[in-house]
Amino acid sequence: MNGFKNLTVKSLLGKPVRTIVLVLLTALLTLTVLDGSLTQTSLEKGIDSLEARLGADVMVVPYSATTKQKFEDMVLQGSTGYFYMGKNYVEEISQIEGVGEVSAQFFLASASSSCCSLPVQIIGYEPETDFTISPWVKKSYGKKLDTYDVVVGNDLNAFVGDSLYFYGVKVNVAAKLEKTGTSYDTTVFTNSDTIKELIRSSLELKMNDFVDVDPDNVVSCVLINVADGYNPEEVTNNINLHVKKVKAIQTKEMISGVADSLSGVSSVIGILIGAVWVLGAVIMLLAFTMSVNERKKEFAVLRVLGASRGKLASLVMKEALLTGIVGSAAGTLIALVVMVGFGGLIEDLLGLPFLLPSAGAVAGYAAAAIVLTIVTGAAAAAVSAFRISRIDTGVILRGDN
Amino acid sequence: MPLSAESLTKQFIRESKNANCFSAVDDVSLRLEEGTVTVLTGRSGGGKTTVLNMMSGLLAPTKGRVLLDDSDIYSLADKELSRLRNRRFGVIPQGQTAIHSLNVMQNIMLPYTLYNERADEDTLKRAEELLERLDIAGLSASKPAELSGGELRRMAIARAVIKKPDFIFADEPTGDLDDENTKTVFEFLRSAADEGAAVLIVTHEECAAAYADRVMKMASGKIV
Ligand SMILES: Nc1ncnc2c1ncn2[C@@H]1O[C@H](COP(=O)(O)OP(=O)(O)OP(=O)(O)O)[C@@H](O)[C@H]1O
Numbered sequence: 156m157n158g159f160k161n162l163t164v165k166s167l168l169g170k171p172v173r174t175i176v177l178v179l180l181t182a183l184l185t186l187t188v189l190d191g192s193l194t195q196t197s198l199e200k201g202i203d204s205l206e207a208r209l210g211a212d213v214m215v216v217p218y219s220a221t222t223k224q225k226f227e228d229m230v231l232q233g234s235t236g237y238f239y240m241g242k243n244y245v246e247e248i249s250q251i252e253g254v255g256e257v258s259a260q261f262f263l264a265s266a267s268s269s270c271c272s273l274p275v276q277i278i279g280y281e282p283e284t285d286f287t288i289s290p291w292v293k294k295s296y297g298k299k300l301d302t303y304d305v306v307v308g309n310d311l312n313a314f315v316g317d318s319l320y321f322y323g324v325k326v327n328v329a330a331k332l333e334k335t336g337t338s339y340d341t342t343v344f345t346n347s348d349t350i351k352e353l354i355r356s357s358l359e360l361k362m363n364d365f366v367d368v369d370p371d372n373v374v375s376c377v378l379i380n381v382a383d384g385y386n387p388e389e390v391t392n393n394i395n396l397h398v399k400k401v402k403a404i405q406t407k408e409m410i411s412g413v414a415d416s417l418s419g420v421s422s423v424i425g426i427l428i429g430a431v432w433v434l435g436a437v438i439m440l441l442a443f444t445m446s447v448n449e450r451k452k453e454f455a456v457l458r459v460l461g462a463s464r465g466k467l468a469s470l471v472m473k474e475a476l477l478t479g480i481v482g483s484a485a486g487t488l489i490a491l492v493v494m495v496g497f498g499g500l501i502e503d504l505l506g507l508p509f510l511l512p513s514a515g516a517v518a519g520y521a522a523a524a525i526v527l528t529i530v531t532g533a534a535a536a537a538v539s540a541f542r543i544s545r546i547d548t549g550v551i552l553r554g555d556n
Numbered sequence: 557m558p559l560s561a562e563s564l565t566k567q568f569i570r571e572s573k574n575a576n577c578f579s580a581v582d583d584v585s586l587r588l589e590e591g592t593v594t595v596l597t598g599r600s601g602g603g604k605t606t607v608l609n610m611m612s613g614l615l616a617p618t619k620g621r622v623l624l625d626d627s628d629i630y631s632l633a634d635k636e637l638s639r640l641r642n643r644r645f646g647v648i649p650q651g652q653t654a655i656h657s658l659n660v661m662q663n664i665m666l667p668y669t670l671y672n673e674r675a676d677e678d679t680l681k682r683a684e685e686l687l688e689r690l691d692i693a694g695l696s697a698s699k700p701a702e703l704s705g706g707e708l709r710r711m712a713i714a715r716a717v718i719k720k721p722d723f724i725f726a727d728e729p730t731g732d733l734d735d736e737n738t739k740t741v742f743e744f745l746r747s748a749a750d751e752g753a754a755v756l757i758v759t760h761e762e763c764a765a766a767y768a769d770r771v772m773k774m775a776s777g778k779i780v
């Protein structure tokens with residue numbers, strides 16, 4: 156039986172309302188700090204991931220696709236869509252000065268009617284030229300994709316070995332990708348042969364918005380890496396200047412909008428964390444001051460019974476540490492439940508790429524939040540602990556009762 | 557072994573007077589011998605509580621020494637002096653001094669729990685006996701808020717003597733008690749002295765003299 160610790164627990168239980176308020180406050184502080192910083196990191200990781208997934212310096216799409224914001228929404232918001240331009244543009248674009256690697260992509264959106272298993276974005280790439288998607292597919296699927304093989308994004312409700320139907324065509328799920336936090340998590344990838352089959356079938360079923368396209372002679376988008384010695388901006392300008400009816404977009408530029416809103420959201424979260432922290436620290440300071448003032452006489456009695464000044468201070472600190480530990484543990488638990496349970500909701504709410512860090516990193520953040528909370532509580536209590544250790548027993552016991 | 561105060565002086569700062577310094581206790585010498593009861597009386601403001609606080613290690617004197625085993629207790633570091641108070645001094649302060657989050661028994665055992673000392677069989681038995689003798693045996697599990705003033709005072713007395721201190725200091729231990737309670741308290745302190753303790757009682761009660769080996773009077777900071 157540890158008597159002194161017992162005394163700490165007893166005095167905390169002796170004032171249940173104040174103790175509960177302190178524990179809740181501590182929990183709230185940990186919750187805000189942890190979930191706030193996790194959200195900030197997840198957004199940063201999301202945009203890094205988005206940048207990595209885009210993987211090209213410049214993207215060229217039909218001019219019509221950009222006027223309606225269609226393309227950017229597809230990449231950034233995960234909305235579905237498709238558009239086509241003549242295959243001849245690929246050749247034309249690759250002739251432009253400064254253009255290095257070139258690879259075409261094909262888009263199709265599956266419909267939500269009975270012809271298709273899932274309403275999703277489908278992207279087809281050319282295995283021979285692709286430099287953006289295949290390196291990443293390779294991580295989840297070592298082999299080359301056969302015709303009628305697809306790779307599904309992490310958020311899709313489909314698993315390896317499943318068969319899916321798109322416009323009546325049966326395809327096999329060969330692999331599931333790891334989470335990216337971007338619109339690619341709800342996308343299905345195929346090679347160009349497969350997607351051409353799907354486009355053809357959608358046209359035959361008269362379920363495609365486009366009526367007179369020949370799948371063998373169109374592409375949706377051309378991805379470009381600039382040649383050595385050129386910068387993406389001038390290549391983008393060159394294409395826009397020389398190639399009609401298409402729009403070249405610098406990926407950096409496209410992300411910069413997202414990056415702007417990210418830094419906006421990020422600073423709002425930062426301010427929120429700061430405000431809650433300052434408020435929490437002030438309330439804790441007041442709470443400990445009140446709690447110790449109220450019990451001044453009891454501390455004087457302990458001193459009379461032989462408690463040293465250091466012991467009085469340590470008693471106050473132990474109360475603070477105990478509430479800090481219980482509160483921050485509860486706060487961490489709630490924070491993790493919120494983050495893991497409602498991460499998707501937060502992602503939807505913010506409309507920004509969102510990628511939770513690894514479990515190890517989350518544990519690191521949790522530990523840091525716990526330490527910060529406990530240190531804040533301890534610092535707030537230290538003021539009272541110091542004051543009570545300077546107590547003048549004679550003066551306090553003199554006061555009537 | 558006696559506890560002796562040698563030429564104790566305590567000056568306080570008091571701004572309302574012309575001189576900003578005044579002596580609450582002025583050159584007081586006093587010896588507490590084992591097995592005896594010393595009663596200190598006198599007018600209010602005479603300096604009795606100040607003497608008791610200085611002798612019990614709670615208030616450092618401005619001048620003079622408090623000798624125990626030939627060394628000044630105020631030459632000890634706070635930690636050591638606190639430990640000494642815990643082991644060898646039992647103080648019954650003025651007023652109500654319960655720790656409200658603890659029950660009566662836990663309050664009485666505080667001198668042990670304060671230093672994480674395990675109370676052995678004998679100690680627990682002694683606690684039970686003390687409660688019996690002070691007539692609060694039935695209250696050991698009650699919270700202080702449920703006790704009367706006299707019961708609380710008897711609890712404070714049990715707490716002060718649980719460790720069988722060599723020196724017992726009681727500051728107006730019967731201040732707000734009726735005659736019967738007053739008698740119980742003085743009888744108890746007398747018996748503690750008979751068992752070997754040196755007891756100092758500060759009181760206004762006339763009847764205290766009947767229990768004392770020595771009665772001293774204080775006025776204006778001096779023993780008269
Ligand atoms: N901490 C202090 N600061 C200033 N003055 C003090 C302090 N403590 C005591 N005094 C003054 O010292 C004088 C003696 O006080 P003390 O409490 O020792 O008197 P007392 O004899 O115990 O009185 P009573 O019988 O009323 O308890 C008083 O005038 C008091 O105002």
Ligand SMILES: [Mg+2]
Pocket residue numbers: 604605606727
């Ligand atoms: Mg007094």
